[in-house]
Amino acid sequence: MAAKGETYQPAFPPSQKPHISTGIPFPLACAHHIQHTFHASKVYTIVSASISKTANFTALQEVLGEKIVGVRRGIKPHTPWEDVLEIVKEIRERGADVIVTLGAGSLTDGAKVISFALANDVFTVDDLEGITTEAKREDLKSCKIPVINIPTSLSGGEYSPFAGATDLRNNHKAQFRHPSMGADIIILDPALSVSTPERIWLSTGIRAVDHCVEGLCSLDSHANEESARAFAEGLRLLVPNLLLTRGNWESEEPRLKEMLGVVEAMKGLHE
Incomplete structure (x- = not known):
C-alpha cells in the first residue's frame, strides 16, 4: 500500500x-x-x-x-x-x-x-x-x-x-x-544521492550504461525484444541525465531519471 x-x-x-x-x-x-x-x-x-x-x-x-x-x-x-x-x-x-x-x-x-x-x-x-x-x-x-x-x-x-x-x-x-x-x-x-561522492555516482552510472550497451549488442540467443526495449529505455534515461547531473550537481530531477534508468538496465537483464 x-x-x-x-x-x-x-x-x-x-x-x-x-x-x-x-x-x-x-x-x-x-x-x-x-x-x-x-x-x-x-x-x-x-x-x-x-x-x-x-x-x-x-x-x-x-x-x-x-x-x-x-x-x-x-x-x-x-x-x-x-x-x-x-x-x-x-x-x-x-x-x-x-x-x-x-x-x-x-x-x-x-x-x-x-x-x-x-x-x-x-x-x-x-x-x-x-x-x-x-x-x-x-x-x-x-x-x-x-x-x-x-x-x-x-x-x-x-x-x-x-x-x-x-x-x-x-x-x-x-x-x-x-x-x-x-x-x-x-x-x-x-535528494539523498546529492551527498554521494561525484566519482562514485558518475562511475556507477556509466557502469549502468555499459550494461545497456552490452545488452543491446549481445548476440546471446536469450536476448529478446522486451530486453532490447528495456536497455534502450535505460540509455535514454541514463546518458542525457548523467550529463545534466555532471553540469548541475544539486538538480534532483535528472538524478531520479538516472535511478529509473538503472531499473530499466536491470529489467533488460531479467527479461
Whole structure:
C-alpha cells in the first residue's frame, strides 16, 4: 500500500519483488512500509560509515525512533564473511524483523547474504560455506526477514538475486544465489544521492550504461525484444541525465531519471 504522495510499484512486473518507492522522502517511505507493508516493530539498520555521521541518517533514526533495535555502521569492502556472521548474530539476539540498508556496495550484498543466512540457520563460517552456490545444495530455504534498500549509488546491485562475500580464510569471494534473495522494497530518493561522492555516482552510472550497451549488442540467443526495449529505455534515461547531473550537481530531477534508468538496465537483464 502506497503512502500519500508516493509512487509504489513492482520493478519487474508481474514479479512482486522488489517494489520501488519514489515521490516522498526516504525516511517517511521507510517508516510507512515498516508499519503498513511488513507490520514490523524491530528494525536493524545497516548504514555506511560515512552516511552514519550525516543528517540523513539522523532523520531516519528520528522517524523510526524506538523501533530501531540495532545499528551496524559499515561493512568492510568485499563483504567479509566475519562481518556477515557478526550481523546475523546481532539480528538473532535482538529479534529484528526487518533489515534496512542505507548506502550501497558491500551493504547491499551483505543484506542479501545476511537474510539468506538467517533463513538457513547459519551460525559459523562452515555453515556459511554450505549455502554458497559452490555447495550446490538443493534444500536451501527462502529468505524470510524483509529487506528495505535505500541506495546511494547507481550500481543496481539491489535488483539482483545474487551476492558476493569474501571468505578471508582463502580470500575467495564466494557467490550466493537464490530467487528469494534481494530487496523487498527499494526506496529511491534523489535528494539523498546529492551527498554521494561525484566519482562514485558518475562511475556507477556509466557502469549502468555499459550494461545497456552490452545488452543491446549481445548476440546471446536469450536476448529478446522486451530486453532490447528495456536497455534502450535505460540509455535514454541514463546518458542525457548523467550529463545534466555532471553540469548541475544539486538538480534532483535528472538524478531520479538516472535511478529509473538503472531499473530499466536491470529489467533488460531479467527479461
